Amino acid sequence: MIDIAYAMAPPSGQGGGDNALIAFLPMILIFAVFYFLLIRPQQKKAKEHKSMLDELKKGDAIITQGGLYGKIVSVSDNVVTLEVADKVRVKISRAHIAGLAPAGIDQNP
Structure with a gap:
């Protein structure tokens, strides 16, 4: 019976939410890296190209x-x-x- 008690999740009042944040932290960091290395420069280049086309x-x-x-x-x-x-x-x-x-x-x- 004691072994089963250790396998159970802690009661909701004892910090179970911290584990969820730590579990999502790698995905949040990966998204941030993709945004700053891929998405943002591509949007900037597209904006510059559009302004160049407008000024022809x-x-x-x-x-x-x-x-x-x-x-x-x-x-x-x-x-x-x-x-x-x-x-x-x-x-x-x-x-x-x-x-x-x-x-x-x-x-x-």
């Missing part, structure tokens, strides 16, 4: 996600017209712009 204007040199370099000829809500060579214009979705082209690259050979 005529004359900006850009690169698309497909690797196409060009200069913006016109901008509308969802479509951007690029000039990739003399008198060669391409319409692309605004969402498929990877970023501004690095300085020093000649977009129109």
Whole structure:
């Protein structure tokens, strides 16, 4: 009978809640690590990309996600017209712009 008494959980008034917190502590720490190492930087990068897309204007040199370099000829809500060579214009979705082209690259050979 004494062996069974040791195997039983302590009465609710004697600190049984501390064990629950200690049991969840590793999961809380793992979530915190994932948040600060993965989720937060990804959200920051997405916010910067969205603000870059909102600030596009005529004359900006850009690169698309497909690797196409060009200069913006016109901008509308969802479509951007690029000039990739003399008198060669391409319409692309605004969402498929990877970023501004690095300085020093000649977009129109």
